[in-house]
Amino acid sequence: MTTRTPFNPMVRSLAVAIVALMTLAACDRQPVVGPEQVVSERPDHAGPATISNANVVEVIARHGDDGSDYVFDLSDDVIPAGWTTFELDNHSSSTHFVYLARVPQYTIDEAIEAEEELLDYWYEHVTRPFQWAMDVLIPGKEADPDDLSDIFTVDPATFDIFPFWLDFATPMGGPGFTGGHLTSRTTVNLDAGYYIVECYVKNAEGDFHSYDGMIALLKVEGAPSNANEPRPTMHVNLTEGQIEVDEEIRPGLHTVAVHFEEQSEYSHLLGHDVHLVRLDGDWDAESTAEWMNWMLPEGLVSASGMRGPSTFMGGAQAMTQGNTAYVTVRLEPGEYAWVSEVPSEVGMWETFTVPFGNPTGGR
Numbered sequence: 336m337t338t339r340t341p342f343n344p345m346v347r348s349l350a351v352a353i354v355a356l357m358t359l360a361a362c363d364r365q366p367v368v369g370p371e372q373v374v375s376e377r378p379d380h381a382g383p384a385t386i387s388n389a390n391v392v393e394v395i396a397r398h399g400d401d402g403s404d405y406v407f408d409l410s411d412d413v414i415p416a417g418w419t420t421f422e423l424d425n426h427s428s429s430t431h432f433v434y435l436a437r438v439p440q441y442t443i444d445e446a447i448e449a450e451e452e453l454l455d456y457w458y459e460h461v462t463r464p465f466q467w468a469m470d471v472l473i474p475g476k477e478a479d480p481d482d483l484s485d486i487f488t489v490d491p492a493t494f495d496i497f498p499f500w501l502d503f504a505t506p507m508g509g510p511g512f513t514g515g516h517l518t519s520r521t522t523v524n525l526d527a528g529y530y531i532v533e534c535y536v537k538n539a540e541g542d543f544h545s546y547d548g549m550i551a552l553l554k555v556e557g558a559p560s561n562a563n564e565p566r567p568t569m570h571v572n573l574t575e576g577q578i579e580v581d582e583e584i585r586p587g588l589h590t591v592a593v594h595f596e597e598q599s600e601y602s603h604l605l606g607h608d609v610h611l612v613r614l615d616g617d618w619d620a621e622s623t624a625e626w627m628n629w630m631l632p633e634g635l636v637s638a639s640g641m642r643g644p645s646t647f648m649g650g651a652q653a654m655t656q657g658n659t660a661y662v663t664v665r666l667e668p669g670e671y672a673w674v675s676e677v678p679s680e681v682g683m684w685e686t687f688t689v690p691f692g693n694p695t696g697g698r
């Protein structure tokens with residue numbers, strides 16, 4: 336399924352697959368088997384849900400041992416193809432997510448020819464240029480084109496600083512924004528191949544977490560496992576500029592099917608995705624949506640003293656049109672919003688209420 340991204344070649348000149356890399360730490364490893372009967376001790380965590388026999392990859396987001404770097408620990412770095420649940424366990428106070436991008440064959444071939452590790456090659460040719468582009472947009476931050484001179488000659492007039500093959504990187508979903516010390520789960524169907532696993536939330540200095548180390552490589556191999564496609568209890572449809580949600584929602588554990596009915600591209604070079612936020616603090620849906628523009632100097636910043644929206648509960652990162660991701664989440668009675676990471680002038684969000692009442696059957 337090496338399809339083109341839904342985004343245009345401008346992608347190269349800035350964001351979307353802002354994916355990146357880094358080797359996989361080995362702690363907390365667990366086999367990729369299901370079912371995972373993890374019962375959360377926190378009501379806003381995803382429970383065991385209906386992931387049934389899906390393969391499970393746990394991704395721990397944490398700070399590095401020196402307290403400054405950002406790290407992903409993956410429970411496995413080689414998994415079978417098919418329906419796979421990614422559980423993001425956020426062990427830090429900052430917001431993180433897990434963005435998956437399938438690496439094009441062009442990139443694999445180039446890395447082999449250059450005799451470099453695939454993750455290193457991606458980082459050099461995608462992550463570093465993206466950080467440079469971000470630095471340009473932050474007033475007062477140093478962004479010298481010569482910083483990239485070991486890769487190529489930068490022409491600041493064109494921003495054409497990304498390899499042609501980035502257009503062929505396929506966004507394949509993954510858990511959406513997840514607040515500090517929370518857990519979220521998202522299930523997607525993966526073909527065999529190599530996937531970049533990254534988070535591009537920014538720190539207080541405007542560095543993408545991926546640039547600082549929150550990036551990994553996942554190999555998916557073999558025939559699809561016998562994991563079943565999850566059975567949804569709710570539906571979210573993403574169409575042009577609109578999020579359609581079910582009108583009546585019961586409290587309790589849900590498997591939310593996120594249908595990428597239409598995909599698009601916007602001025603910040605990203606397309607439709609969707610994130611769940613509980614509206615119990617100072618942030619409403621509109622201010623949350625405004626925070627979600629990575630191109631703004633303070634957009635996507637989650638760091639000490641500036642955490643951003645505090646009640647992100649997961650979601651589904653962008654996928655190509657026609658795909659479906661499944662988000663497992665426990666909904667307590669309250670006010671919520673689904674918010675898409677599109678520019679605020681587009682404004683894609685939809686609020687909803689979970690009433691008190693009989694909960695769903697999930698535990």
Ligand SMILES: [Cu+2]
Nearest residue numbers: 431534536544
């Ligand atoms: Cu992060």
